[in-house]
Amino acid sequence: MPTYTDLMPKTYWRDIAAAPEDRAALEPTIGRTMLSQLHLIRAFEEKVLELAGQGLVHGPAHSAVGQEGGAVGSALAMRGSDQVNGSHRAHHQFLAKALAYVAPDGIDPEASIGDNLRHLSKRTLSEILGLADGFCKGRGGSMHLRWGESGNLGTNAIVGGGVPMAAGAAWAHRNAGTGDVVYTYFGDGAINIGSVLETMNIAAAWKLPICFFVENNRYAVSTHVDEVTAEPRLSARGLAFGIPALRVDGMDTIAVYLACQEANEIMRKGGGPVVIEADVYRYFHQNGALPGSAFGYRSKEEEAEWRARDPLDAMARDLMERQIIGSQGIEDLRANCQTMMDEIAGELIEEVDGQRRIIPALWPEESFRDMGLRGDLSEFDGARFEEEATFTGELTDDVKFIDCVANVMTRRMETDDRIVVMGEDVHRLKGGTNGATRGLSDAFPDRCLGTPISENAFTGLAGGMAADGRVRPVIEFMYPDFMWVAADQVFNQIGKARHMFGGENAMPVVLRTKVAMGTGYGSQHSMDPAGIFSTAPGWRIVAPSTPFDYIGLMNSALLCEDPVLVLEHVDLYASKGPAPASDLDYFIPLGKAKVVRTGARMTILTYLSMVQSTADAVARLGIDAEVIDLRSLDRAGLDWETVEASIKKTGNVLIVEQGAAGTSYGGWLADELQRRCFDWLDQPIKRVHGAEASPSISKVLEAAACARPQDIETALREVMADQGLPLAAE
DSSP, rough: OOOOOOOSSSSSSEOOOHHHHHHHOOHHHHHHHHHHHHHHHHHHHHOOOOOOHTTTSSSOOOOOOOOOHHHHHHHHHHHHHHHEEOOOSSHHHHHOOOOOOOHHOOOOSOOOOOOHHHHHHEEEEEEETOOOSSSSSSSSSSTTBGGGTTTEEEOOOOTTTTTTHHHHHHHHHHHHTTOEEEEEETTTTTTGGGGHHHHHHHHHHTTOOOEEEEESEETTTTEEEEHHHHOOOOGGGGHHTTOOEEEEEEEOHHHHHHHHHHHHHHHHHHHHEEEEEOOOSSSSSSSSSSSSGGGGGHHHHHHHHHTTTOHHHHHHHHHHTTSSSSSHHHHHHHHHHHHHHHHHHHHHHEEEEEEEEEGGSSSSOGSSSSSSSOOGGGGGTTTBBBGGOOOOEEEEEEEEEEHHHHOOOOOOOOOOTTTEETTTTTTTTTTTTTTTTTTHHHHHHHHHHOOOSSSSHEEEEEEEEHHHHHHHEEEEEGGGGGGGGHHHHIIOOOOOOOOHHTTTOOOEEEEEEEEEEEHHHTTTSSOOTTTHHHSTTEEEOOOOSSSSHHHHHHHHHHSSSOOEEEEEEEHHTTTTEEEESSSOOOOOOOTTOEEEOOOEEEEEEEEHHHHHHHHHHHHHHHHOOHHHHHHHHBBBOHHHHHHHHHHHHHOOOOEEOOOOOOOOHHHHHHHHHHHHHHOOOOOOEEEEOOOOOOOOHHHHHHHHSSSOOOHHHHHHHHHHHHOOOOOOOO
16 A cells, blocks of 8 residues: 655645725725725726727727726736736726826725826727727737837737747846735636746746736636636636645635735745736636627526626725725716727717718828838948948958857857846757757856746747846757747737837847757757747847858847847857957948858858858859849848849849758749730749658658758759850759
């Protein structure tokens, strides 16, 4: 018979409720402000539902009617400098934090509604309607609300997607020593999302001041939490990560306020994260103004039971029992809030021929469509640009490529204490798996962060750090294939953030990764991600092929206010070439290609390790070809001036890349070249690329899957033969 010993969790898990003496002790101004916020948010949400029912809200209307108590109770427990983010159902959270910001001394429910509250409500409604005066200039709508000044980091349409970003902001607060905290709101649907659980683990390990605030409204669209979760008391998740957890009645605003005060004390003292689960209930369906019972997944009896616990009524009872406000004052508050929302809607909507419509002048101009997708690179004004061919400083001829990777990062971290490096094993093994971070953990132990194997979470953390503005994170993906694990944060979050939130918020993330074809690591570690990233909005891509270029392009990546993918290649790490002996402070412009070899018979476009392979093949065959190292690969950064000048001269194009056909970079490039340069082309564009299959472990099959020198040579011969200039057979 085995011996059993019960194990105790590292921390506590508690229900928390407001005692009568807590209610009696609540400062009247706070209570009156709570009541005012609850009514302002309720009237706002009801107006959104009304407009949605009239077809005036383009897209979803995820109302939080019934859930206001959790948002108001938590927001009023915060400092003005604390921050929040939320999910797709977040109007109430956004407004609660913003109301506390614009009215820091509280809101008098018996006074007329001030212009500051009215202006906030109008801008928020404008955003939900997609109008130019909204906080994100109409791009965010209902699900992407951001107002950084008020502490609203941005709400998120991807379930659980904003949680890692919030943890990044919390890291920035902890690093700055401000004592500020971050609340990330999400629901019962998100509690089982991998990025949420990954983030809880990192936050606990790094003791980040973040509150995981779970609004358990019991339904993810129509699926009840009991159907999909064995432990429906969702705050239990905290115990698995050593995070203290509190479970509270979210319909009781005062109880939520008390829970958040306790959580804030833990976080501000350096105790790390806290989980708060607030039991709440949305009165309506996932989207729109019908109750869940209309769709058959909830009973009318259940809905009536929860409505009897309405947070507005509960708050009113508490205040009336203490004679802080009377019933007439509450009725007047409700009427005033509704009148304000009617007036605001009247300023945004007109009636024409019996039909209500948005006033046309309020829409954004169509010309605003792409503005802010990336920045304007004004941060490079005054930068010192250099090229190897014209560099006048001292060069050392045989500098190892991988040494330049480590040396330039050391130099930048010495001169800019905002830079943080993070990734798996970057702080160990004498510089990670390839030596790229050599010496960083010794010189900068607090800024060289070894992470768990949680790419989605630590990539999102980096995005949150960058959005904060006080940190410039550099992520290392050990292999580029891992971008699929982190795809939500890479593409949905980091890549879209600047544009989605109005085009004005910088996202200075640098993502380093290596192309490892030829190393025998098989299908899941060998891709070239350039083709995927070039189709994703928001990212810039650089691909240095020499030690000198690596220094200049990495410096530019670290200066850029947009996210930048820095591609490396394992074949280049051991290569040597000229690089400055001591000058590591120059830049190479983003969007500037380099002519490696001039010629008149064809233009060859290539990057990374294929630059040298191509130049060698051209020299070996004695072809009069122009070889261009693209260096910048994103759509906005491709050097069309250099490329088009070459094609006008040669009339022929060959694109050379190493990777698989399916994720090819050259596919979109060839398509664009056909459109831009058709009149100058003497023959169709030819391409060299790998096979359809990903590289596999077998040395023979791996070699066959990648583009090889003989493939380049075959293509060169075909281009020359098609010009009527066949090369002699060897």
